[in-house]
Amino acid sequence: xxxxxxxxxxxxxxxxxxxxxxxxxxxxxxxxxxxxxxxxxxxxxxxxxxxxxxxxxxxxxxxxxxxxxxxxxxxxxxxxxxxxxxxxxxxxxxxxxxxxxxxxxxxxxxxxxxxxxxxxxxxxxxxxxxxxxxxxxxxxxxxxxxxxxxxxxxxxxxxxxxxxxxxxxxxxxxxxxxxxxxxxxxxxxxxxxxxxxxxxxxxxxxxxxxxxxxxxxxxxxxxxxxxxxxxxxxxxxxxxxxxxxxxxxxxxxxxxxxxxxxxxxxxxxxxxxxxxxxxxxxxxxxxxxxxxxxxxxxxxxxxxxxxxxxxxxxxxxxxxxxxxxxxxxxxxxxxxxxxxxxxxxxxxxxxxxxxxxxxxxxxxxxxxxxxxxxxxxxxxxxxxxxxxxxxxxxxxxxxxxxxxxxxxxxxxxxxxxxxxxx
Numbered sequence: 001x002x003x004x005x006x007x008x009x010x011x012x013x014x015x016x017x018x019x020x021x022x023x024x025x026x027x028x029x030x031x032x033x034x035x036x037x038x039x040x041x042x043x044x045x046x047x048x049x050x051x052x053x054x055x056x057x058x059x060x061x062x063x064x065x066x067x068x069x070x071x072x073x074x075x076x077x078x079x080x081x082x083x084x085x086x087x088x089x090x091x092x093x094x095x096x097x098x099x100x101x102x103x104x105x106x107x108x109x110x111x112x113x114x115x116x117x118x119x120x121x122x123x124x125x126x127x128x129x130x131x132x133x134x135x136x137x138x139x140x141x142x143x144x145x146x147x148x149x150x151x152x153x154x155x156x157x158x159x160x161x162x163x164x165x166x167x168x169x170x171x172x173x174x175x176x177x178x179x180x181x182x183x184x185x186x187x188x189x190x191x192x193x194x195x196x197x198x199x200x201x202x203x204x205x206x207x208x209x210x211x212x213x214x215x216x217x218x219x220x221x222x223x224x225x226x227x228x229x230x231x232x233x234x235x236x237x238x239x240x241x242x243x244x245x246x247x248x249x250x251x252x253x254x255x256x257x258x259x260x261x262x263x264x265x266x267x268x269x270x271x272x273x274x275x276x277x278x279x280x281x282x283x284x285x286x287x288x289x290x291x292x293x294x295x296x297x298x299x300x301x302x303x304x305x306x307x308x309x310x311x312x313x314x315x316x317x318x319x320x321x322x323x324x325x326x327x328x329x330x331x332x333x334x335x336x337x338x339x340x341x342x343x344x345x346x347x348x349x350x351x352x353x354x355x356x357x358x359x360x361x362x363x364x365x366x367x368x369x370x371x372x373x374x375x376x377x378x379x380x381x382x383x384x385x386x387x388x389x390x391x392x393x394x395x396x397x398x399x400x401x402x403x404x405x406x407x408x409x410x411x412x413x414x415x416x417x418x419x420x421x422x
Contacts, residue, residue, distance in 0.1 A: 021161045045114060048122065049126075051085075056128050059096070087132075090131060117136075119139045121138060122136060178201055186198070191217030250268065253268065291322075293323060294324055296324045297319060298314070298327075300318070301324065302314060305328065307332060310335055310343065310346055314348045315347070315349045316349050316350035317351075320350060320355070321418075330416060337412075341359075343411065344361075347359075354417045358413040359411045361412055376405065403416060
């Protein structure tokens with residue numbers, strides 16, 4: 001399963017923050033709308049009442065009866081813009097009105113306090129002598145005021161919610177950053193390195209994870225050390241008997257009749273390959289794993305390797321910095337692989353930090369080559385390659401490099417990188 005298909009803490013928290021922000025914005029808008037409607041209505045009603053008191057002081061006239069003539073219209077920009085008023089006599093006839101007020105009385109019967117005339121007017125009435133003073137505001141004006149205040153409050157609520165969401169998102173990233181730092185430290189952590197230890201994490205909650213990984217690394221280091229010790233002891237124990245077998249087979253080849261010599265020769269060759277594998281294992285897992293870096297003459301090293309039946313064509317600059325014992329173990333296994341798979345000639349090209357080998361054998365199909373390369377990249381050796389390639393790759397990684405399989409028109413080509421530049 002790829003990492004992209006796994007749930008992400010950051011994405012889940014960000015989604016939760018976003019959903020809560022949207023939900024909170026919606027709920028706060030609904031609640032704010034209800035509160036705004038109520039408060040704006042109260043404010044407008046208070047304004048109507050205050051306007052009625054001011055108008056009563058300004059008019060200063062007590063109407064004792066109906067006027068003889070038509071109602072007088074009093075207009076003004078301030079009065080006509082937001083409010084309208086009427087002065088209605090005790091007989092229900094209109095005495096005075098503002099320019100915005102209708103020519104018919106709002107109320108023919110005296111009514112003190114607030115009244116709603118459908119959705120058209122909100123009216124406040126107060127006595128003025130024997131007459132009634134009515135101050136009113138249109139329903140459209142009140143709805144517009146509520147809408148403006150509601151929209152403004154909703155926009156501010158949404159803006160605050162967005163800012164809070166951005167801040168929470170940044171906070172989530174900041175709080176998860178120590179976990180990323182711990183992951184990077186774990187990737188660089190080598191429990192086999194002397195004195196290797198993970199740094200103390202930046203958050204208290206990560207301490208148990210760090211301690212668990214430290215304990216796991218120590219257990220793995222002890223297990224690897226035991227396996228290395230066992231391999232080294234086993235290789236030491238096998239080397240002497242194999243040398244004795246080779247000597248006995250050599251003597252048998254000289255004394256045996258001609259018809260038995262091909263079988264004895266194949267047996268001696270198999271024993272030689274086994275001896276070289278044991279030598280490689282002993283070299284790779286010897287005590288003191290630190291590399292002994294030296295300037296190695298690769299051509300001279302190849303000439304000393306006990307691989308019979310192969311013709312080597314060495315090209316390039318022969319000097320290369322490496323651990324000579326480990327390099328010999330890797331090369332002898334790669335050449336032995338070429339010999340066992342039908343190769344008779346091997347072209348060896350020495351480059352800076354790299355040794356490229358190509359034999360004249362049958363090679364492998366491209367699909368198989370890609371599968372082997374993927375296994376090498378993942379260090380998944382089991383079932384994908386033999387011991388020779390595995391040992392060569394381990395030697396390359398011990399040097400900080402890698403083993404690279406190369407597509408070739410003929411034979412099997414491989415590059416042994418001994419530095420990270422490959």
